[in-house]
Amino acid sequence: MRSPAAGLPELQAWFASQAADAAPVGVSPPSARDVLIVAGSQSGLSSIFRALIGPGQPLLIESPTYWGAILAAEQAGVTLVPVLTGAYGPDPDDVDRAFAATGARAFYAQPTFANPTGTQWSADTGAAVLDIVRARGAFLVEGDWAHDLAIDADPRPLVGHDDDGHVIYLRSLTKSVSPALRVAAVIARGPARERILADRAAETMYVSGVLQAAALDVVSQPGWSAHLRGLRQQLRVRRDLLLESLGTHAPQVHVEHVPVGGLNLWVRLPDGTDVHGLVRECETRGLLVAPGSEWFPTEPSGPFIRLNFGSENPSRVAAAGEVLGDVLGTLASSACAARPSGRTRRSVRARVPRL
Numbered sequence: 001m002r003s004p005a006a007g008l009p010e011l012q013a014w015f016a017s018q019a020a021d022a023a024p025v026g027v028s029p030p031s032a033r034d035v036l037i038v039a040g041s042q043s044g045l046s047s048i049f050r051a052l053i054g055p056g057q058p059l060l061i062e063s064p065t066y067w068g069a070i071l072a073a074e075q076a077g078v079t080l081v082p083v084l085t086g087a088y089g090p091d092p093d094d095v096d097r098a099f100a101a102t103g104a105r106a107f108y109a110q111p112t113f114a115n116p117t118g119t120q121w122s123a124d125t126g127a128a129v130l131d132i133v134r135a136r137g138a139f140l141v142e143g144d145w146a147h148d149l150a151i152d153a154d155p156r157p158l159v160g161h162d163d164d165g166h167v168i169y170l171r172s173l174t175k176s177v178s179p180a181l182r183v184a185a186v187i188a189r190g191p192a193r194e195r196i197l198a199d200r201a202a203e204t205m206y207v208s209g210v211l212q213a214a215a216l217d218v219v220s221q222p223g224w225s226a227h228l229r230g231l232r233q234q235l236r237v238r239r240d241l242l243l244e245s246l247g248t249h250a251p252q253v254h255v256e257h258v259p260v261g262g263l264n265l266w267v268r269l270p271d272g273t274d275v276h277g278l279v280r281e282c283e284t285r286g287l288l289v290a291p292g293s294e295w296f297p298t299e300p301s302g303p304f305i306r307l308n309f310g311s312e313n314p315s316r317v318a319a320a321g322e323v324l325g326d327v328l329g330t331l332a333s334s335a336c337a338a339r340p341s342g343r344t345r346r347s348v349r350a351r352v353p354r355l
């Protein structure tokens with residue numbers, strides 16, 4: 001039998017109950033009816049940007065942020081307006097100013113274990129941004145892709161604090177249940193829900209009932225909480241091995257924020273590093289590294305790479321620093337060898353494009 005367009009009612013209820021867990025007393029949490037099941041939150045993002053923003057319209061977006069959100073917004077013809085974000089989230093005054101300057105109707109952000117930095121907004125920042133979004137009559141599009149990938153902090157989704165439909169929430173099970181079960185949820189209320197559902201119906205009609213039932217079966221198992229606790233421990237071990245390995249073998253790099261959740265380390269390279277050359281060289285030595293430029297909606301603010309510690313076995317994670325340190329050393333010495341004699345370091349550096 002075909003699933004309802006919005007999803008399997010029991011799975012909708014599960015996602016709603018998860019959002020309700022984050023609701024303080026006095027806030028009415030979303031209901032099962034507000035949940036739309038989607039085949040991965042990536043396609044949910046596309047629908048939200050198409051249905052609620054539209055071509056030529058501005059969207060505030062953290063910088064750096066998830067490359068897939070940048071791509072989905074660009075595909076929808078949306079105009080991106082970057083807002084600098086940091087260890088505890090963006091400065092709420094910057095968010096307010098950006099709304100005022102652009103008339104944007106939405107802000108896409110990841111308050112919990114952001115991709116790429118693994119940081120979490122402070123509770124004060126979350127409350128202040130929600131107030132701004134409400135006052136501006138706008139939406140916060142909250143990406144909660146790493147809800148189940150906590151390491152040192154617990155997730156605090158802002159959707160739980162929203163009882164008037166200003167938060168459009170995305171929660172994915174891809175990483176915690178299985179990449180083979182591409183099941184996620186969008187939570188939206190009122191007319192926003194109807195518009196997103198209409199876009200979903202036009203695109204895919206409904207998500208396979210078999211996949212939804214399988215996902216529900218996994219998250220309803222008594223062992224689910226134990227699985228998440230085990231995952232937390234494994235992620236902590238791998239993150240710490242990678243940090244230690246970088247500290248020992250690649251002291252040239254700088255990790256601005258130790259991630260409190262997620263799968264990634266966001267690593268700053270020495271100024272002037274040829275990031276794409278480094279990525280290529282690491283790859284030939286068996287280390288897959290992502291160039292940081294993909295996480296910036298506009299110009300990168302410096303030379304960064306993203307290292308994933310979630311998907312490798314711990315011994316390979318520990319070896320990553322050695323490869324990276326070695327490649328950085330090789331690049332630095334070949335840059336020195338190529339430097340014409342008699343020139344100062346400063347004059348050569350000035351010719352190297354900043355990435």
Ligand SMILES: Cc1ncc(COP(=O)(O)O)c(C=O)c1O
Pocket residue numbers: 039040041042043066068110115143145172173174175182183184
């Ligand atoms: C922030 C963010 N949103 C969405 C996604 C896509 O998730 P899904 O597999 O549910 O499409 C990812 C994948 O890594 C992500 O990092």
